[in-house]
Amino acid sequence: MFARVVLVLTVIVTLARVVSTYKVFSATSDEPAHISAGMEWLQFHEYTYELQHPPFARVAVALGPYLQGLRSEEQRKFTSEDLVVMFDEGYNILYSKGDYETNLAWARAGTLPFLILLGWVTYGWGSRYFNANVAILAVVLLLTLPPILGHAGLATLDIGCAATVTLALYQFLRFLDEPTRRRAAILGLALGLAALTKFSSIPFLAVSIVPVLLWRFRTTRWTHLAIAAGVAFLLIWAGYRFEIKPLEPQYGPHPKIDQALEHVPIFAKAFDVAMNTPLPATDFLLGIRDVWRHNDLGHDSFLLGEFRRTGWWYFFPVVLAVKTPIGFLLLGLAGLWSARKLPRPQSLTAMFFIAIFLFSLTSRIDAGIRHILSVYPLLALLAANLVVRACQSSPKAAIAPVALVAMALAESAGAHPDYMASFNALAGTHPETILCESDLDWGQDLKRLSTRLRELDADHVSVGYFGSSPLDKADLPPYRRLGLEDPVPGYVAVSVRFLNLEYARNGGYSWLRDRHPRERIGRSIDLYFLDAVPGPANK
Numbered sequence: 121m122f123a124r125v126v127l128v129l130t131v132i133v134t135l136a137r138v139v140s141t142y143k144v145f146s147a148t149s150d151e152p153a154h155i156s157a158g159m160e161w162l163q164f165h166e167y168t169y170e171l172q173h174p175p176f177a178r179v180a181v182a183l184g185p186y187l188q189g190l191r192s193e194e195q196r197k198f199t200s201e202d203l204v205v206m207f208d209e210g211y212n213i214l215y216s217k218g219d220y221e222t223n224l225a226w227a228r229a230g231t232l233p234f235l236i237l238l239g240w241v242t243y244g245w246g247s248r249y250f251n252a253n254v255a256i257l258a259v260v261l262l263l264t265l266p267p268i269l270g271h272a273g274l275a276t277l278d279i280g281c282a283a284t285v286t287l288a289l290y291q292f293l294r295f296l297d298e299p300t301r302r303r304a305a306i307l308g309l310a311l312g313l314a315a316l317t318k319f320s321s322i323p324f325l326a327v328s329i330v331p332v333l334l335w336r337f338r339t340t341r342w343t344h345l346a347i348a349a350g351v352a353f354l355l356i357w358a359g360y361r362f363e364i365k366p367l368e369p370q371y372g373p374h375p376k377i378d379q380a381l382e383h384v385p386i387f388a389k390a391f392d393v394a395m396n397t398p399l400p401a402t403d404f405l406l407g408i409r410d411v412w413r414h415n416d417l418g419h420d421s422f423l424l425g426e427f428r429r430t431g432w433w434y435f436f437p438v439v440l441a442v443k444t445p446i447g448f449l450l451l452g453l454a455g456l457w458s459a460r461k462l463p464r465p466q467s468l469t470a471m472f473f474i475a476i477f478l479f480s481l482t483s484r485i486d487a488g489i490r491h492i493l494s495v496y497p498l499l500a501l502l503a504a505n506l507v508v509r510a511c512q513s514s515p516k517a518a519i520a521p522v523a524l525v526a527m528a529l530a531e532s533a534g535a536h537p538d539y540m541a542s543f544n545a546l547a548g549t550h551p552e553t554i555l556c557e558s559d560l561d562w563g564q565d566l567k568r569l570s571t572r573l574r575e576l577d578a579d580h581v582s583v584g585y586f587g588s589s590p591l592d593k594a595d596l597p598p599y600r601r602l603g604l605e606d607p608v609p610g611y612v613a614v615s616v617r618f619l620n621l622e623y624a625r626n627g628g629y630s631w632l633r634d635r636h637p638r639e640r641i642g643r644s645i646d647l648y649f650l651d652a653v654p655g656p657a658n659k
Contacts, residue, residue: 123252127259131239134263134272135232141273141537142225148540148562149588151181151275152210155227156192158182159213164195165361169206171407172414175359176316177280180233182213184226190216207588215593227275235272238283239263242497245290249465250505258504261451261525262497264532267443267489270540281318282493288314288325289472289498293465295348296332304344308351315352315404316359319411324494327475332468357401366396367405414485420621421486422556427624431486436477442547442554443489447527448503449544455502458509466505473498488558540564541643552616561617563587565642569613570595572641582608584629585645586615604628612648619646 157169158178163186167175190213196205214223239259246255262268271278288310295303314321333340357363399405418429423438432438441449459470473495480492507521535542541560543551552560566589573581573596583591584602591599602614604622614629622628637646 123247123256126256127239127243130256130260130263131236134235134239134269137536138232138235138269138273139225139229141270141539142228143221144537144568145273145564146566146587146589146594147211147214147224148274148276148558148564149586150562151224151227152214152588153206154178154210154277155182155185155213155275156206156210159186159190159192159209160195161361162186163191166195167360167403169196169209171403172410173277173318174316174356174404174407176313177231177234177277177318180280181227181230181275184229185213185216185223188223188226190223211588211590211593220593224275228273230275231272231279234280234283235263235268238268238279238286238497241283241286241290242500245286245293245469245497246501246504249293249469250501251508253508254501254504257507257525258497258500261448261503261528262500264529265445265448265496265500266532266535266539266542267493268496268539269532269535270538270542271490271493273539276490277318278490278493281314281321282496284310284314284317285321285324285476285494286497288321289328292325292329292332293468295344296336297465299341299344301344301347304341304347305351308348309355311348312352312355312359315356319408320491321494322408323479324476327479328472331475332471353401356404360401360403362400363403364398364400365402366398367402415483417484419485419487420557420625422617422621422624423486423554425553425620425624427621428486429484431484433481435486436480436483436489436492439489439555439559440477440492440495442543442551443559444544445528445531446544446546447524447529447531448499451503451506451521451524451528452499455504455506456499458506459502462505469498469501473502488555490558538643552620556617556620561586561615561644563589563615563644565644566591566594568642569645569647572639572647573597573611573613576611578611581611581613582606584612584614584618586617605631607631609650612650613641613645614648616640616644616646 153170154173154177157167157173158175158180159182160169161167161175161179162182192209193212196209214220214227216223239262242262243255243259246258268279288307291303291307291310295307311325314325333345418431421428421431421435423432423435456470456473459467462470476492476495483491485491507518507525510521511518531544540558540562541564547554563586566585566587578597580598580600581596582602583596583599585591591601600608602608602612604626605628612632614632619629619632623630623633632648635648635650638649639647641647
């Protein structure tokens with residue numbers, strides 16, 4: 121009973137911390153696109169704006185605005201070359217009825233059920249496979265992590281992915297304990313829900329579950345797993361409104377497929393027939409193909425002063441090292457190491473963490489800690505187990521683990537409200553030299569810039585802003601957009617992403633490299649006041 125009271129209080133405090141950030145931050149870069157795509161599903165009963173993400177979490181963040189009576193002005197035709205459609209329509213929704221902040225808050229509230237689910241599943245996992253003390257401590261550690269708090273305050277997909285992946289892994293463990301048809305059906309629902317939330321959940325779950333099934337090949341109830349697969353398929357199909365249509369890939373065949381078929385005419389013919397045969401859930405399949413394409417092409421990334429499109433194998437190890445509170449990180453790694461001595465159900469928690477983390481090393485879409493939030497509940501359980509075991513061992517053995525817990529909680533408190541952009545002490549005083557994208561600058565501080573410029577009575581400003589928010593609606597003083605090589609006097613505000621990633625890519629904003637900003641707005645915009653047009657800086 122006591123543990124459940126603590127759990128409820130922890131969730132209430134966590135929700136209050138998250139909601140308190142709503143009015144601080146402008147819409148981050150991706151939020152309007154997710155809102156408009158979800159609104160299309162709700163309002164027009166179609167899902168065409170972009171297939172690279174499945175609809176479930178997008179519908180969740182559009183549901184609040186939809187229930188408030190907000191609507192898209194029209195369903196717009198989407199093409200792969202015109203991604204701006206989603207963003208324009210998203211901002212039309214957010215600025216509806218002249219109440220941007222309230223509309224954005226309703227959209228962001230759509231992420232809160234996933235946050236609650238994440239805490240509930242972590243508690244259930246801890247209670248069943250460890251003990252009640254481990255369960256409640258794991259939830260406290262997890263729900264005070266700045267990356268979790270930060271992304272829980274946004275109308276995006278990443279907390280949804282973490283919650284549904286954790287739910288699916290937990291239901292998989294329950295199925296291993298009790299391989300009945302009922303548990304198989306529940307597992308299928310969890311797997312389908314995860315696949316409908318974000319496509320990265322599919323490889324995360326595959327690399328975690330398949331090795332266990334192969335290891336237990338002779339004892340696995342494969343017929344029951346077929347039930348799970350069937351339930352998952354039906355749920356996914358329902359998420360795409362039971363569509364039946366030909367594949368006809370949106371952007372043409374994937375280059376690797378095209379290359380392979382070029383030399384085998386009979387397969388090319390079969391492929392052509394398959395593309396034009398009506399199939400269920402075709403947009404789900406095309407979405408997976410689009411993510412595959414995106415990973416092949418890579419993504420603009422920045423790490424340790426370097427720009428790349430194709431990423432680094434060590435990107436996520438570095439991100440995890442500098443974005444996680446040091447106390448939590450040390451406890452988690454120690455708990456991971458000690459897991460080799462744990463009984464099988466508990467050791468699988470560590471194995472799942474290792475599998476997902478190792479898979480992340482292969483990614484060429486290196487866009488931040490938000491892409492691997494699914495590892496945190498697993499690490500929280502291992503960390504909590506280590507602390508509880510130390511406390512049960514002896515008071516002396518408990519000193520260091522308890523001190524690390526206190527350290528992690530203190531770091532969380534000190535990060536408010538900039539949870540998303542927080543770094544630990546390993547990043548030093550200039551984390552932008554390590555990471556400068558959604559881990560630090562996702563366009564969230566435009567509102568803060570507007571407020572600060574009014575306080576300074578600025579009569580004009582030159583702006584180099586990374587983000588999708590329309591500047592003409594940001595309540596700025598008279599402004600001009602700043603180019604990469606565009607020295608100007610007066611107030612100059614530049615996103616740290618531009619000052620670092622663009623400089624690493626093409627030398628952009630080099631004229632500001634030896635200038636010291638007047639101040640940093642929030643965590644992501646440097647504000648300068650230049651008395652004269654600066655000369656060229658030394659690169």
